[in-house]
Amino acid sequence: MRLFAKTIDVHAHCDLPCGVYDPAQARIEAESIKGIIGKLADNDDPDFRTRAILIKEQRSELVKHHLWVLWTDYFKPPHFEKYPQLHQLVNEATKLAGATGTKGSLDEAKADELLAKIDEIAKIFWETKQS
Amino acid sequence: MRLFAKTIDVHAHCDLPCGVYDPAQARIEAESIKGIIGKLADNDDPDFRTRAILIKEQRSELVKHHLWVLWTDYFKPPHFEKYPQLHQLVNEATKLAGATGTKGSLDEAKADELLAKIDEIAKIFWETKQS
Amino acid sequence: MRLFAKTIDVHAHCDLPCGVYDPAQARIEAESIKGIIGKLADNDDPDFRTRAILIKEQRSELVKHHLWVLWTDYFKPPHFEKYPQLHQLVNEATKLAGATGTKGSLDEAKADELLAKIDEIAKIFWETKQS
Amino acid sequence: MRLFAKTIDVHAHCDLPCGVYDPAQARIEAESIKGIIGKLADNDDPDFRTRAILIKEQRSELVKHHLWVLWTDYFKPPHFEKYPQLHQLVNEATKLAGATGTKGSLDEAKADELLAKIDEIAKIFWETKQS
Amino acid sequence: MRLFAKTIDVHAHCDLPCGVYDPAQARIEAESIKGIIGKLADNDDPDFRTRAILIKEQRSELVKHHLWVLWTDYFKPPHFEKYPQLHQLVNEATKLAGATGTKGSLDEAKADELLAKIDEIAKIFWETKQS
Amino acid sequence: MRLFAKTIDVHAHCDLPCGVYDPAQARIEAESIKGIIGKLADNDDPDFRTRAILIKEQRSELVKHHLWVLWTDYFKPPHFEKYPQLHQLVNEATKLAGATGTKGSLDEAKADELLAKIDEIAKIFWETKQS
Numbered sequence: 001m002r003l004f005a006k007t008i009d010v011h012a013h014c015d016l017p018c019g020v021y022d023p024a025q026a027r028i029e030a031e032s033i034k035g036i037i038g039k040l041a042d043n044d045d046p047d048f049r050t051r052a053i054l055i056k057e058q059r060s061e062l063v064k065h066h067l068w069v070l071w072t073d074y075f076k077p078p079h080f081e082k083y084p085q086l087h088q089l090v091n092e093a094t095k096l097a098g099a100t101g102t103k104g105s106l107d108e109a110k111a112d113e114l115l116a117k118i119d120e121i122a123k124i125f126w127e128t129k130q131s
Numbered sequence: 132m133r134l135f136a137k138t139i140d141v142h143a144h145c146d147l148p149c150g151v152y153d154p155a156q157a158r159i160e161a162e163s164i165k166g167i168i169g170k171l172a173d174n175d176d177p178d179f180r181t182r183a184i185l186i187k188e189q190r191s192e193l194v195k196h197h198l199w200v201l202w203t204d205y206f207k208p209p210h211f212e213k214y215p216q217l218h219q220l221v222n223e224a225t226k227l228a229g230a231t232g233t234k235g236s237l238d239e240a241k242a243d244e245l246l247a248k249i250d251e252i253a254k255i256f257w258e259t260k261q262s
Numbered sequence: 263m264r265l266f267a268k269t270i271d272v273h274a275h276c277d278l279p280c281g282v283y284d285p286a287q288a289r290i291e292a293e294s295i296k297g298i299i300g301k302l303a304d305n306d307d308p309d310f311r312t313r314a315i316l317i318k319e320q321r322s323e324l325v326k327h328h329l330w331v332l333w334t335d336y337f338k339p340p341h342f343e344k345y346p347q348l349h350q351l352v353n354e355a356t357k358l359a360g361a362t363g364t365k366g367s368l369d370e371a372k373a374d375e376l377l378a379k380i381d382e383i384a385k386i387f388w389e390t391k392q393s
Numbered sequence: 394m395r396l397f398a399k400t401i402d403v404h405a406h407c408d409l410p411c412g413v414y415d416p417a418q419a420r421i422e423a424e425s426i427k428g429i430i431g432k433l434a435d436n437d438d439p440d441f442r443t444r445a446i447l448i449k450e451q452r453s454e455l456v457k458h459h460l461w462v463l464w465t466d467y468f469k470p471p472h473f474e475k476y477p478q479l480h481q482l483v484n485e486a487t488k489l490a491g492a493t494g495t496k497g498s499l500d501e502a503k504a505d506e507l508l509a510k511i512d513e514i515a516k517i518f519w520e521t522k523q524s
Numbered sequence: 525m526r527l528f529a530k531t532i533d534v535h536a537h538c539d540l541p542c543g544v545y546d547p548a549q550a551r552i553e554a555e556s557i558k559g560i561i562g563k564l565a566d567n568d569d570p571d572f573r574t575r576a577i578l579i580k581e582q583r584s585e586l587v588k589h590h591l592w593v594l595w596t597d598y599f600k601p602p603h604f605e606k607y608p609q610l611h612q613l614v615n616e617a618t619k620l621a622g623a624t625g626t627k628g629s630l631d632e633a634k635a636d637e638l639l640a641k642i643d644e645i646a647k648i649f650w651e652t653k654q655s
Numbered sequence: 656m657r658l659f660a661k662t663i664d665v666h667a668h669c670d671l672p673c674g675v676y677d678p679a680q681a682r683i684e685a686e687s688i689k690g691i692i693g694k695l696a697d698n699d700d701p702d703f704r705t706r707a708i709l710i711k712e713q714r715s716e717l718v719k720h721h722l723w724v725l726w727t728d729y730f731k732p733p734h735f736e737k738y739p740q741l742h743q744l745v746n747e748a749t750k751l752a753g754a755t756g757t758k759g760s761l762d763e764a765k766a767d768e769l770l771a772k773i774d775e776i777a778k779i780f781w782e783t784k785q786s
């Protein structure tokens with residue numbers, strides 16, 4: 001359970017920029033993908049599967065979009081200097097939400113890999129916010 | 132500063148449904164609106180203002196959408212019975228993101244009212260998750 | 263057959279607001295959903311079914327959107343006072359276009375229920391326009 | 394005032410196709426454009442004008458889209474044979490919703506011209522539905 | 525192989541208008557459709573087929589959109605006078621990307637027909653640019 | 656003038672994947688941005704400027720999207736090994752289409768810088784297609 005009062009310090013993104021970003025937006029969609037894959041495992045109804053795959057496709061695209069926004073709009077040259085692995089990390093994370101990842105696969109392990117990569121990016125993100 | 136390890140229990144929404152919702156999605160966009168209004172106050176460049184108003188319009192629409200999803204997809208009849216104010220609360224919150232709210236206004240107080248309404252909805256949301 | 267000259271007094275919606283709304287926009291999409299379900303009943307081709315379910319998903323989302331716009335942008339506090347059932351009515355109608363309604367179901371009866379709810383909302387809408 | 398019971402025989406479009414079309418969808422948006430232009434005439438607030446022009450742009454694009462759908466998806470070769478002016482009529486109508494029409498202009502006469510063209514198309518549409 | 529330096533004189537479209545159009549945008553999507561149909565022929569996995577049909581639907585819609593933009597925004601009355609077949613040509617091309625064309629069919633011949641029509645339109649387009 | 660017969664070997668992208676990509680898609684939108692900036696320089700009408708800035712915002716977002724697709728979906732680890740500057744190059748190009756680039760600026764030089772970066776990416780792209 002999440003304590004409400006403590007955790008509503010969420011962050012957003014737009015390209016004004018408003019100056020507010022949060023890797024949680026990517027993670028929200030990745031959690032949803034994991035939930036969808038779980039429901040697919042239990043269900044042989046082809047019409048349900050169609051809906052689930054369609055929605056999984058959309059949610060995976062949203063993961064890619066939110067990560068691209070962080071990579072282009074939030075992270076600046078000093079971040080890439082300090083974290084030389086950051087380019088590759090975001091590239092791998094976005095690939096994990098694509099055809100070779102959660103779009104093309106029904107394997108829950110892919111969703112877990114994606115979540116783990118997003119957490120690595122988030123860890124760097126929050127370190128840069130502290131300094 | 133947000134402690135990373137503790138707060139990444141975010142929640143999402145889709146209409147499969149994946150079973151994951153989070154009022155944070157609406158709040159993220161409302162925080163962005165507040166940031167945009169703050170930047171508008173300091174800036175007389177008409178071209179910048181055009182961009183800011185355009186983005187504020189989009190972010191306000193996203194607030195409305197995220198709240199509508201909670202109202203229709205997450206909340207069920209027993210919730211509306213237990214919280215008889217819930218219909219009106221969500222209705223007022225979505226109006227606060229519309230023409231008489233953050234779309235039509237540049238007043239930071241409107242953004243604060245919207246944030247407060249979202250927090251009221253979030254409080255109810257998390258109570259229903261606990262029970 | 264519809265007599266052309268008599269019925270082209272249609273109404274729209276945007277959030278300027280332009281002041282023009284019409285429940286017909288929701289009904290149009292619900293009629294389409296009913297047509298799609300009818301075509302699904304007669305067709306076992308899995309590729310056709312994929313297309314139909316995909317389009318039914320989009321049309322159902324449009325129904326929800328058009329009803330949400332009426333609920334938030336058109337209806338005002340005096341309407342909710344005069345029609346105390348209005349919140350629940352719109353909530354039920356939007357649920358009927360979601361996972362437990364026309365998105366998740368291939369039952370034509372669901373489309374009929376949705377159409378009936380939209381007609382109830384439209385009846386109230388036109389009463390409020392007359393007074 | 395529109396008599397509710399008589400007029401809810403609206404029609405929709407999708408590319409399944411569901412077999413339901415209605416020129417009212419284009420007219421709804423054109424009415425909205427006319428309303429927006431009316432509100433622009435009375436208002437010098439640059440921030441309001443930005444919102445109005447943005448929304449007018451979107452509504453004009455919707456007019457174009459709804460007319461394109463009729464032209465491509467509803468009208469068939471026999472219709473174009475019977476109504477040799479139909480290609481040009483739809484082309485002119487869509488141009489009237491573009492840069493040289495309601496997108497680029499604030500002249501209410503442009504909206505009226507657009508509405509008149511849509512009505513010409515609608516007249517043909519309903520004739521083809523009768524035969 | 526395309527020689528890079530020679531061919532990057534591409535053209536775009538918007539409704540400002542920026543004055544830049546290019547039939548290549550429609551062809552790009554039609555090539556993609558042909559590729560998707562090729563991959564469908566080799567694959568019986570129903571979940572892959574769902575993804576492919578969903579994406580084919582989107583790409584077909586993009587073909588229609590890009591052709592509609594040329595027809596309404598680029599081509600002017602003198603073009604339609606000089607090329608009296610142009611209306612019908614674009615109409616047939618857009619139908620070939622719809623329910624009776626690449627949306628509803630898995631036949632590669634449909635994609636080839638669509639590509640051929642786009643090339644006919646492109647030929648006229650480039651002739652009008654020269655004169 | 657572009658010789659029609661020689662250059663229609665365009666390429667597309669989707670995440671099936673269809674296997675077809677082309678940096679021309681990004682360049683098309685960047686050319687459009689440059690055209691828009693040129694028209695803004697000659698025009699003081701605030702309503703025209705609103706339209707132009709709105710469309711420039713959309714076209715810039717499309718540039719970012721097309722480049723992100725290349726970076727995530729087309730380029731593979733061996734490409735990043737062979738071209739160690741590729742991550743930074745794409746990152747800089749997408750930033751040039753954002754708030755510090757063509758979204759936030761009316762300077763034609765920004766559009767030229769963006770075009771030059773896209774050409775650098777395209778050069779690498781076509782080299783990888785040859786090998």
Ligand code: NI
Binds near residue numbers: 012015017020163
């Ligand atoms: Ni922002």
Ligand code: NI
Binds near residue numbers: 150
């Ligand atoms: Ni969900």
Ligand code: NI
Binds near residue numbers: 275276
């Ligand atoms: Ni309106």
Ligand code: NI
Binds near residue numbers: 409
């Ligand atoms: Ni339809």
Ligand code: NI
Binds near residue numbers: 537539543544
């Ligand atoms: Ni353009």
Ligand code: NI
Binds near residue numbers: 556669671
């Ligand atoms: Ni592709």
